[in-house]
Amino acid sequence: MRMRDRYKTLPHISLWLGQQVRTNSETLTTANDTQHSVHDGVTISSMISVDDDTTMEINRFRKGSDGTWVLLPYVPMVSGEGFMRFIKFLGNTLIHPVKTFKVLRAKGKAERSILFLVMQKSEAFIHLEWRRKWYRLFRKDISAVQNEGDTPLKVVFPKAEEATRRYAEILGGEPGSALPEIILGAPFTAHIMSGVAIGKDSSSGVVDESGAVFGYQNLRVLDGSIVPGNLGVNPSLTITALSEFAMSRVPVFNQERASSIKPVLFSKPLDGQVSALTGMGDLMKVINR
Numbered sequence: 065m066r067m068r069d070r071y072k073t074l075p076h077i078s079l080w081l082g083q084q085v086r087t088n089s090e091t092l093t094t095a096n097d098t099q100h101s102v103h104d105g106v107t108i109s110s111m112i113s114v115d116d117d118t119t120m121e122i123n124r125f126r127k128g129s130d131g132t133w134v135l136l137p138y139v140p141m142v143s144g145e146g147f148m149r150f151i152k153f154l155g156n157t158l159i160h161p162v163k164t165f166k167v168l169r170a171k172g173k174a175e176r177s178i179l180f181l182v183m184q185k186s187e188a189f190i191h192l193e194w195r196r197k198w199y200r201l202f203r204k205d206i207s208a209v210q211n212e213g214d215t216p217l218k219v220v221f222p223k224a225e226e227a228t229r230r231y232a233e234i235l236g237g238e239p240g241s242a243l244p245e246i247i248l249g250a251p252f253t254a255h256i257m258s259g260v261a262i263g264k265d266s267s268s269g270v271v272d273e274s275g276a277v278f279g280y281q282n283l284r285v286l287d288g289s290i291v292p293g294n295l296g297v298n299p300s301l302t303i304t305a306l307s308e309f310a311m312s313r314v315p316v317f318n319q320e321r322a323s324s325i326k327p328v329l330f331s332k333p334l335d336g337q338v339s340a341l342t343g344m345g346d347l348m349k350v351i352n353r
Contacts, residue, residue, distance in 0.1 A: 065192060065206055076279035078266040082192030085208070086294045087253040089184035091221055092242045093120075093228040094138045096167050096177045099236030103127045103175045111297065114223040119296050121181040125174040132179065133170035136252065138240035140167050141229065145220050146249055153246050167240050177237070181254060182224040185296030188215040192259065219251045255299050260289035274313035286310055 065082050067074040102124050112120040125132060140163055142153045157164045191214075195207040210216065225239070232239040245251060263269020266278040275284040286307040288299055295302055316322050332344040 065194075069194065074280070074283075076266075078261075078263075078270045078278055080261045080263065080266075080268070081270050082206070082259050084189045084261070085192055085259040085289075086189050086257045086291070087217060087251060088255040088257060088296070088299065089186055089188055089218055089251075089294050090253040090255060091182045091219060091224070091245060091251050092136065093141070093180045093182060093224060094177060094240040094242075095180070095228060095232035095235055095237045096138060096173065096240050097237050098176045098178070098232070101127075101175055102178055102235070103129075108298070112227060114227045117184050117186050117296065118221060118223055119183050120224055120227060121183065121298055123179040123181055125179075127175040129174040130170045130172065133173040133177070137168055137170070137243045139164055139243050139246070141225060141239040141241045142246055143220065143222070143225055149220070149246055149249075153243075163238065167238055168243075178231070178235075180224065180228055180231075181298075182221050183255075183294075183296050183298075184218065184221065185294050186215075186218075187294060188217050189258065190214075190217065217251050219245055219249060255288060257288040257291040257295075257299055258293070260285045262290055262292065273310065275307075275310040284310070 068077045068081065103126055105124065107125065108121060108123055110122050112122070114120060139153060140156055140160065142149055142156060144152055190208045190210055192206050193209050194204055195209060196202045196204050197207055225241075229239045242252060260271055261269040262271055262273060263278075264272075269278070271277050271285050271290060275286045275290060277283040277285060288303050290306055290310075291299055291302060330344050
């Protein structure tokens with residue numbers, strides 16, 4: 065948007081750029097200071113579907129990797145919305161200061177704590193627009209806004225909170241909510257998506273089905289910004305699939321050169337590994353049959 069509107073280096077990009085940006089309707093909860101060592105293993109190992117609309121992704125970190133809890137601190141879980149949720153947090157802190165301090169304390173968290181990335185596929189979005197904000201001394205810059213009629217972004221997910229409490233109870237830990245979300249009343253997200261709409265021309269989108277930007281040659285967008293809606297799950301595989309589809313729409317520039325590229329050869333999978341592809345070597349031939 066800066067290159068289009070401020071620096072004028074890409075002035076012909078569609079006005080759809082930055083519109084209807086999705087957050088995957090995400091929030092973060094945590095099971096803190098459990099009675100079990102949970103750090104050993106793959107960071108993202110599994111997901112839980114708590115209802116038809118909500119998925120929770122389990123995230124764990126290696127022992128000593130406590131920086132996550134410094135960057136995004138947590139407090140004992142607080143339900144509710146808006147100002148009343150903040151008042152509840154203050155009340156809980158006054159009544160249970162030691163418990164609040166233990167949850168806030170980052171040291172040693174990674175070994176015995178789990179983060180839950182909560183995602184919903186319900187439709188809600190923001191827009192990136194040029195606005196003057198007081199905290200920028202009214203200097204005009206890009207801001208995330210919601211316009212009249214837009215569905216408000218959710219900060220509280222009751223089903224996910226219930227699942228977090230149960231998980232923490234079983235492991236002997238303390239369920240937690242992200243402190244910045246309580247104070248600001250706005251959700252945090254790990255997966256910003258959309259904002260570069262796929263369309264037929266610049267009046268309906270920013271790029272075509274191959275990711276090519278309307279009005280420019282050899283400029284493509286192939287990342288989460290072309291995902292057209294909230295997925296309710298981790299978007300990495302969807303981004304990969306969309307990118308592969310987009311590149312399949314691009315004609316081969318030099319067939320002789322393309323034919324000379326060596327295929328990726330896969331090693332034999334480890335015993336017990338769950339996979340639909342159990343062979344080795346050039347598995348692309350298997351996939352493309």
